[in-house]
Amino acid sequence: MNFQLTEEQDMLRKMVRDFAKNDVEPTAAERDEEERFDRGIFDKMAELGLTGIPWPEEYGGIGADYVSYVIAVEELSRVCASTGVTLSAHLSLASWPIYKYGNEEQKKNFLYRLATGEALGAYALSEPGAGSDVASMKTVAVKDHDDYILNGNKVWITNGGVADLYLVFAKTNPDAKHKGVSAFIVEKGTEGFSFGKKEKKLGIRSSPTTELVFENCRVPKENMLGAEGDGFKIAMSTLDGGRNGIAAQAVGIAQGALDAAVEYAKGREQFGKPIATNQGISFKLADMATAIEASRLLTYQAAWLESNDLPYGKASAMSKLFAGDTAMQVTTEAVQVFGGYGYTKDYPVERYMRDAKITQIYEGTNEIQRLVIGRMLTK
Ligand code: CAA
Ligand code: FAD
Numbered sequence: 001m002n003f004q005l006t007e008e009q010d011m012l013r014k015m016v017r018d019f020a021k022n023d024v025e026p027t028a029a030e031r032d033e034e035e036r037f038d039r040g041i042f043d044k045m046a047e048l049g050l051t052g053i054p055w056p057e058e059y060g061g062i063g064a065d066y067v068s069y070v071i072a073v074e075e076l077s078r079v080c081a082s083t084g085v086t087l088s089a090h091l092s093l094a095s096w097p098i099y100k101y102g103n104e105e106q107k108k109n110f111l112y113r114l115a116t117g118e119a120l121g122a123y124a125l126s127e128p129g130a131g132s133d134v135a136s137m138k139t140v141a142v143k144d145h146d147d148y149i150l151n152g153n154k155v156w157i158t159n160g161g162v163a164d165l166y167l168v169f170a171k172t173n174p175d176a177k178h179k180g181v182s183a184f185i186v187e188k189g190t191e192g193f194s195f196g197k198k199e200k201k202l203g204i205r206s207s208p209t210t211e212l213v214f215e216n217c218r219v220p221k222e223n224m225l226g227a228e229g230d231g232f233k234i235a236m237s238t239l240d241g242g243r244n245g246i247a248a249q250a251v252g253i254a255q256g257a258l259d260a261a262v263e264y265a266k267g268r269e270q271f272g273k274p275i276a277t278n279q280g281i282s283f284k285l286a287d288m289a290t291a292i293e294a295s296r297l298l299t300y301q302a303a304w305l306e307s308n309d310l311p312y313g314k315a316s317a318m319s320k321l322f323a324g325d326t327a328m329q330v331t332t333e334a335v336q337v338f339g340g341y342g343y344t345k346d347y348p349v350e351r352y353m354r355d356a357k358i359t360q361i362y363e364g365t366n367e368i369q370r371l372v373i374g375r376m377l378t379k
Contacts, residue, residue, distance in 0.1 A: 046117020
């Protein structure tokens with residue numbers, strides 16, 4: 001067993017940390033306030049190779065591993081959780097399934113464009129009546145000669161509106177629950193595909209979350225990923241890895257909040273001494289740091305398992321569950337350490353606390369992670 005990062009992983013961490021500090025953090029609060037997505041940040045990530053971290057060079061990637069990927073999401077989220085999820089949704093939700101299930105032509109076209117950052121990706125599974133219960137989705141795709149005609153609505157889509165390629169799940173056989181779902185790659189600008197409501201959110205406000213509307217949207221059959229009826233399996237196996245990306249986001253948010261809390265506790269004086277010298281505060285910081293380290297280890301372990309072609313679904317559900325709960329606890333405590341100042345926008349901890357909440361909800365709520373883990377334990 002070796003807990004040391006490789007030289008490449010360590011170098012990537014330093015590179016992303018510098019990029020996050022210089023190019024992402026300075027505008028994080030302002031983008032949050034204005035609910036503004038910045039495509040320029042994504043373009044810079046592409047220049048650094050971050051948009052294709054785990055894919056082979058022939059598909060436009062940099063041929064690194066999944067540990068490197070989670071390190072990148074962690075470091076970005078340490079300063080801006082919206083930027084962290086932009087990369088996570090692009091990479092593990094939109095690109096991974098094409099790498100895993102795409103034919104050579106789809107990889108050379110769609111995956112290459114995603115990996116090089118020419119295109120930004122999104123993953124469209126959820127619907128107004130089908131969130132946790134994915135199989136009850138209503139969007140349909142009806143075969144018409146060499147095309148499929150899509151009709152229906154997807155909601156809550158991260159990178160919605162700003163993404164160029166959308167992985168959309170629809171029923172090709174509405175009577176067959178799971179086995180009736182198929183997956184399609186839909187390009188922005190396709191006739192019959194438009195954007196609906198953009199959500200106004202509590203946190204990750206510079207990551208757009210948007211409704212997708214399909215009205216007789218004609219998609220060529222070449223854009224189907226896998227075979228007809230493979231969609232549910234593709235969606236679920238994609239989430240197996242995607243959830244670990246959210247765990248990495250949660251670790252980053254929690255670490256950012258702890259860093260801020262430690263600095264503040266050392267500088268803020270009450271009763272004639274820094275508040276950090278009170279055991280009530282230093283024990284709090286110790287518990288926060290310990291929970292973060294445990295979350296990080298679960299997250300890196302799940303990524304290591306995936307990199308080594310070992311089963312990682314349960315590990316990933318556990319990392320997401322534990323790291324998401326940790327992020328919520330740690331950021332709440334960070335606001336507490338700051339006292340009244342933590343409740344204002346003068347310091348970043350209120351943003352971390354608002355951002356942390358989503359890590360318990362998306363890519364399967366933490367109740368659903370417990371359901372997934374429980375089923376794996378007892379099956
Ligand atoms: N990999 C491959 N196949 C899988 C699988 C997996 N991980 N999980 C289930 N399956 C297969 C099963 O083997 C089963 O196949 P058979 O019919 O051949 O036996 C089939 O799928 C049905 O499985 P279940 O009976 O377990 O399905 P279910 O209807 O009970 O649902 C669930 C299971 C885990 C609750 C699932 O619906 C789920 O994950 N819900 C949460 C949805 C979710 O996470 N959404 C995230 C949207 S993306 C997002 O939020 C983006 C963002 O954060 C940025
Ligand atoms: P519901 O499924 O209605 O759940 C409501 C409550 O009931 C939750 O607490 C849930 O845990 C609980 N519950 C439901 N079923 C059970 C059960 N069997 N046992 C115990 N408790 C249960 N989706 C995408 O497809 N793509 C995206 O890019 C995407 N990005 C998102 C970004 C944001 C900001 C948000 C808020 C959501 C995003 N989602 C996305 C959707 C997200 O995955 C869903 O919101 C989530 O899966 C929960 O579904 P729901 O909101 O319909 O809640």
